[in-house]
Amino acid sequence: MKLDKLPEDLDAGFDGSGYRQLMRHQALGVSVVATGELGARVGLTATSVASLSDSPPKILVCVGRATQAHNVVAERGVFSVNFLASEHQELAARFAGQRGVDGEERFRGANWTTLVTGAPVLADALSSIDCRLLESHTFTTHSIFIGRVVGGTSRADGEPLIYFRNGYRALARS
């Protein structure tokens, strides 16, 4: 290994701007993370969603600390992850804050239901994953929420909505 410099020297050579340029090239399925009770639901479009283990089933999401959803997930201790289909591009834009609406308004015009925990789940997501919060780790701007998966639903059909190089894309036919 080449770590003959001090770690702090390495860090100084690379910043957020360079990082964002590199991460444009990660292709990502788009999902919405949602929580809260009917009348006070909150959610956001998320791309930092990763499977942690399958026995026991655990999933993690990275959520910005400045978002509405961050504090509601922490307080309520439940959340859902909803993997979006190609027809959900407008919903993705709304939950990403690109339509200037927040809270319950983001949920209008789509069919949301609940499963085990009571967190809102999108009825026609490719799959929806219902979690209770196991633990959270807080960093400068974001927290990692780790959920124990306690339920979920999926569709047999449908193709995913993908985000790549700052734009929405679809898969080629297989």
Next chain:
Amino acid sequence: MKLDKLPEDLDAGFDGSGYRQLMRHQALGVSVVATGELGARVGLTATSVASLSDSPPKILVCVGRATQAHNVVAERGVFSVNFLASEHQELAARFAGQRGVDGEERFRGANWTTLVTGAPVLADALSSIDCRLLESHTFTTHSIFIGRVVGGTSRADGEPLIYFRNGYRALARS
């Protein structure tokens, strides 16, 4: 929220088999996580890679504790994340253990180099991200490794290799 049951009761109703069925529907860019010195390099195909924050630039990867790469990342304290292009399907299969080769043998036939930390980076990845390990969190079967990004490279062209519903896929033309 509906959490009127004890958390343990909720957990008992859902297992790894159901979870794997749900997670088939998450579309993922495929990457290879790599580490180790020339002659003793190790790596694996990873789909649990998530951006944690961009200032400071941090990325996380979930790596199975039973893999060769797990212990080398922990010991060496450096790793790379390489986002694969559509032409890297055979390389993805090799690093996923589907060709029966381990260690250095997985690196043969592709062009690997190093950047800042000395971790191996794939020269023609869509982008490669060079990290020093900041912290790790160990769970039953996997660890979360959080890296401070200290360097990287990217290509202007190329399309991503995607994994969706247990198969490799490509993007439709935009």
